[in-house]
Amino acid sequence: MLLASSALPIILVLPFLGALVAPLVERWGTRRWSAIAAAVPPLAAIALLLGQLPAVRAGEVPTWEHSWLPALGLDLVIRLDGLAFLFATLVFGIGVLVIVYARYYLHADDSMGRLYTYLLLFMGAMAALVLAGNLLLIAVCWELTSLASFLCIGYWSHRADARVGARTALTVTGLGGFALLGGVILLGKAAGSYDLSTVLAAGETVRQHELYLPALLLILLAAFTKSAQFPFHFWLPSAMAAPTPVSAYLHSATMVKAGVFLLARLHPVLAGSGEYLWLVSGTGLLTFVFAAYTAQFKHDMKEVLAYSTVSHLGLITMLLGLSSPVAAVAAVFHIINHATFKASLFMAAGIVDHETGTRDLRVLNGLWRFMPYTTALAVIAAAAMAGVPLLNGFLSKEMFFSEALDVWNGRPFAWLVPALATVGGAFSVSYSVRFIHQAFFSGPGTGMPRVPHEPPRFMRLPVEVLAVLCVLVGIVPKFFVEPMLSISARDVVGGPLPYYSLDIWHGFTLPLAMTVIAFIGGITAYRLLMPRLEGARDPVVPIVTASSLFHSLRRAVLRGAANVTASLENGSLQRYVLLVVLSALVAGGWPVARAMLATGGIPSPERMPLTPIDPPSVAVWLLLVAATIGLIGQFHDRFKAIVLMGGVGLSVSLAFVRFAAPDLALTQLLVEVVTVILLMLALYHMPRTAEHSSSEGRRLRDGVIAAIAGTGAAALSWAVLTRPVTSTLADYFLESSLPLGGGSNVVNVILVDFRGFDTMGEISVIGIAAIGVAGLLAGLRPRPSPIPESTKARDRHPLFLTTISRPLLPLALLVAVHVLFRGHNQPGGGFIAAILTAAALILQYIASGVAWTHQRLSMNFLTYIAIGVLLAVFTGAGALLFGVPFLSMTYTHLHIPIIGDIELATAMIFDLGVYIAVVGAVMLILARLGRLSHTAEIEPVYLRESDPWKS
Amino acid sequence: MEVLMASAIGLLTGAGVYLILRPRTFSVIFGLTLVSYAVNLYLLATGRVRAATAPILGPGTSDYADPLPQALVLTAIVIGFGMTAFLVVLALRARITLRTDHVDGRE
Structure with a gap:
């Protein structure tokens, strides 16, 4: 027997593991092996659970934290x-049966694998929910079950109804x-803790607390929605x-039981x-009677079972x-019973559907002639x-009837x-009789889409189990259900x-x-209703149903949202930019205005003396x-x-020279x-x-906005520039650059060492931008230029430029290498x-043309980006090998005779890597754009019918 | 000197904002470039304008310019180039596909 500390987490991990493995096994093996791979995790989980049974029986609560x-x-x-033990057993046990059944149910x-993944995901979420020992964790797992059930229900995603x-x-x-x-947050506040054991012990305190009612209402809302009340x-x-x-x-053992589980x-x-x-018993009773009544009039076998499920959940809710x-004991008992008979009925309905091609009770008839064995199983359930x-x-x-009498007495x-x-019991009898009679007995067994026969052996096995x-529990309850019931009901009663x-x-x-009356009444009701049920039209559909109300509400919300969106977004980017x-x-402006209002004027803090203006600076300005x-x-x-913008850029770089920033310049x-x-x-x-396409007024308006923005930016800069420096970050970097980074160019050391992670992100961004450029240009193909040759420049590649540029390339590359390695x-x-x-x-492209350059310089710039980024990543990851954090850099000094002292740093x-990635990115952008310019006019070539750029 | 710096940043910002609000894609790209210049100069200004030496450690001085804004601005310039390139090509592609260079995708 494994210790609780190791067994419990394994139990929870198993289904998720299965969810990963099952589809892979289907891909590489057969469907049979996929089913086995899916069934093993829940079986193993059951074995681990049983290992904990002695402790649970003894009243202990194995816990892992x-x-x-x-x-x-x-x-x-x-x-x-x-209680968790009971539910976990149901979740895994019925899960195994469903997995076996699904193997034979699914069409080729x-x-x-996908169905098994969804089922196992759901199984894992549900197991986590029932085993959760913290209120917040319960809420998280609850959401997980909702999400997993969404995948399960929508499995046939090609069908609109799914x-x-x-x-x-x-x-x-x-x-x-x-x-x-x-609800659980309020409950946790009322109880003083989110730990389930503490909360369960604080019942008296919680019920006296002022937050009790809001917490109760919210939790009930959750339970009622999940359990379809x-x-x-x-x-x-x-x-x-x-x-x-x-x-x-x-709808038998898990999802819908989550609601009643929460109540329990x-x-x-x-x-x-x-x-x-x-609230609880009222809602339960209403649901019990209403759903049982409705179930009688449904023609689809599964829909009858669906309403019957709603009805039985009402019964359990009422008991709780x-x-x-x-x-409470009766509620737990019925949870077990409902799980067994409802799961087998759904499976039987699935077998009927599988073998005949329909689930319509009006079409089905006389099935016992073809599948006597399945008929017997369905009759029992x-x-x-x-x-x-x-x-x-x-x-x-019986316990339910007896409690209905006693408690209300x-x-x-x-x-x-x-x-x-x-009355509800009578309706239950009525739809049960109808379900069996119409499908399996009445009629000669003709007129169905397919001639049915018994299903495969192993498809029937889960139903048999x-x-x-059902029979064993019904005849010898003391032996088959009493032990389980007693240990689980204890936790519901709480004593x-x-x-x-x-x-x-x-x-x-x-x-x-009451039982006898229900049976007589139910059979009578079915006999009276039967002739009317044969008609093609549903005789008793109310005009307003909860479902139609829900869908009109949903449509109204969506329409409202669309209207709000349309009124805010008119599709004009120009307008959005203005709003931004x-x-x-x-x-x-707001904080400035508020500060000025508060202090009654412009604050005048300590100022630094202004630095004198020198003539070169005025020239650059x-x-x-x-x-x-x-x-x-x-x-x-x-x-x-473009030329003028180059001028602005030049003056900015001169400003960088002036302010002691050679790297920036x-x-x-x-x-x-x-x-x-x-x-x-x-x-x-x-x-x-x-052409000028803006109106006079709009240009004036934009001019005013631009003037305000410019004034604001100038004022802000002035405020910053005239205040003394308070940051000590500069001192830190100046002091530690040599001892920690081993470089005297502090800016470079910050880039490649102190803030190496930022730089790695930046070269990735540059790489992504370049790949984005390549993607945007990918669909375009040059076409013959419509521009007459006479208007083009005769001398496309001037001899002077070509001659000069070629010897320049090796020189420039040498300079680049020098600049790269001295950068530290x-x-x-x-x-x-x-x-x-x-x-x-690029100079080679300009001087000698694309074709000439490509002939001599075939470089795949995409690969360069990848190599550069990977080099940077691996350098960073190399630090991990030495047990220091990612991107930690180190350096050493080598003394080589004659050449002298050489510093080696991993930062280099x-x-x-930065160098290679940026070369790749810049060249990819320019070369791709340049290739387009090879011929003058271009037209888009749409690879698909619906081009994403067109819509 | 502070006057020159602050007024340059203000002028670049104002001109940039005006161009960003124009309807043609090319003008917007010019505008964004001007605003990036302004932001880069502003970042540099957080280190103040002083008669200091470049942050290249060496003997003989202890008064260095603040290296941190410079490191920030250096990557900002390179990233800015990536952004400009992407925008230019996006504008190009939009013009070819939509047959207009209006930012709204229609005249």
Whole structure:
């Protein structure tokens, strides 16, 4: 036997592991092996669970804990008490049967691995929910079950009804999950802890707390939506679009039981107040009767079972609502019974569908002639559902009738509750009889889409197992269910178990009379209704149903959202940009305005003395101002605009020289060159000039906005520049650059060492931008130019430029290598060397043409990007080998005779990666754009009919 | 000197914003480039404008310019080039596919 500490987490991991493995096995093996791979994890989980049984029986609670987010009180706690044990056994046990069944149910075209993945994901989520020992963890697992059930229900995603069913289920149960989160947070506040054991022990405190009622309402909303209680029941029938194995699993033992599980789980805390009694038992009783009534009129076998499930969940909810210890035992008992007979009925319905091609009760008839064995199994399960003696359903229903009498005794309308319970019981009998009679007995067995026969041996096996359980529990309950019932009901009652009897015969009592009345009434109702049910039209569909209300509400919400979106977004990017700029102005201006209002004027803090103005700076400033104003005046003439923008960039790089930033000046200058080339290449395909298309008023408006923005930026800069420096970061970097980074160029050391992770992100971004450029240009193909040859320049590649450029290339590359390797100690480094290299290569394209260059220089720039980024990553990862964090750099000094002292730093390898990646990126962008310019006009070539760029 | 720096940043920002609000893609690219210049100069300005030496450690001085804004600006320049290149090609592709160079994709 494994210790709880290791067994419990393994139990939870197993199904998720299976979810990964099963589809792979299907791909590489057969469907049979996929089924085996899917069935092994739950079987192993059951074995591990059984290993814990002695401890659980002895009243211990095996627990595994792991601190997750202690600040929020959210810990991973797996807690195996009796109730969790029962549910986990159901989840895994019925799960195995469903997996076996699904192997034979699925059509050869349907992916078996995918279904198993969904089922196992759901199984894992559900097991985690029932084993969770922390309120917040319960809420998380609850959401997981909703999401996994969405996948399960929508398995046949090509079918509209499956998609609607899956969405409806997700919306309703997801809404409940949201309520649950609120509910458990309030409950945790009331109880003082999110730990389940603590909360369960604090029942008295919680019920006295002022947050009790809101917490109760929210938790009930969650339980009722999940367990499909009126008026949230409608998602369950629409979820019948799922494959039958999914229905058999979700709607018998698991998904819908999550709601009643929650009620049972928190029963010791929440039950016992008047509100609880009325709300829970009232909703349960209403659902029980209403759904049983509706089930009689459904023609689809699965839909009958769906409404029957809703009805039985109502019965369990009502029992839990009654808040008496015996009722709690009865509720747990019925949970077990319903899981067995409902799963087998769903499977039987699936067999009928599989063998005949229809589930319509009006079409099906006389099946017993073809499949006597399956008929017998279905009869047993349906009889258990109706509550026939000697089957399990009879026992729990008797307890239900008896509790309906007892608990309400002495309250107003004491007779009404038992009467309604009996009426609901009668409807249950009626639809059970109809389900069996119409499908299997009445009629000669003709007129069905296919001539049926018995299903494969192993498709029937799960049904047999469950039907045998129905009988065994029904005849010898003391032996087959009592042990399980006693350990699990203990945790629902929250104390010692009350006296209850599982005897089949109690003598002539009132509950027995209610059973007899229900049977007589049910059979009579079916006989009276039968002639009317044969008609093609559904005779009793109300005009307004919960489902139609839900869907109109959903449509209204979507329409409202679309209207709001349409009123805010008119599709004009120009308008959005305006809104962004205005928002930035407000966001920037607001704090200033508030501060000025608070202090009653412009604050005048300590100021630094101004630095004197020197003539070279004035010259650069004049160049910048002239180029910028020229650009504003000339931006319609794009060629001039590009030249003027180069002028602005040049003056900015001169400003960098002035302010002691040689690395920046070099980078800016080189980038400016490359940018101008880029814009020129693009201009080749753009209209040379743009007409004035803005109105006078709009230009004035934009001018005012621009003036405000400019003034604001100038004021902000002034404020920053005239205040003393308070940061000590500069000192840190200046001091540690040599001892820690081994380089005297502090800017470069920051880039490749201190902030190496940022730089790695940046070269990735550059690489992505380059790949994006290549992708945007990928669909375009040159076509013969419509421009007459006479207007083109005669001398495409001037001899002078060609002659000069060729010897320049090796020289430029040599300089680049020098700049790259001295970068650690002198101005330079990967970025600068890369752009230098790119500029040198581009010069060859310009001077000698694309064709000439490509002949001699076949480089795949995409590979360069990849190599560069990988080199940087591996340099960083290399640090891990030495047990230091990712991207830690180191350096050493080598003394080589004659050459002298040489410094080697891993940061240099990193910088080499930066160099290669940036060369690749810049060259990829320019070369791809240049290739387009090879011929003048281009047209888009759409590879697919619906081009994503077109819509 | 502070006057020159602040006024240059203000002018670049104002001109950039005006061009960003224009309807043609090419003008918007010019505008974004001008705004990047302004932002880069502003980042540099957080290290103040002083008569200091470049942050290349060596004997004889202890008054260095703040290296941190410079490191930030250096990558910003390179990233800015990547962004400009992507925008230029996006504008090109939009013009070819939509047959207009209006930012709204229609005249």
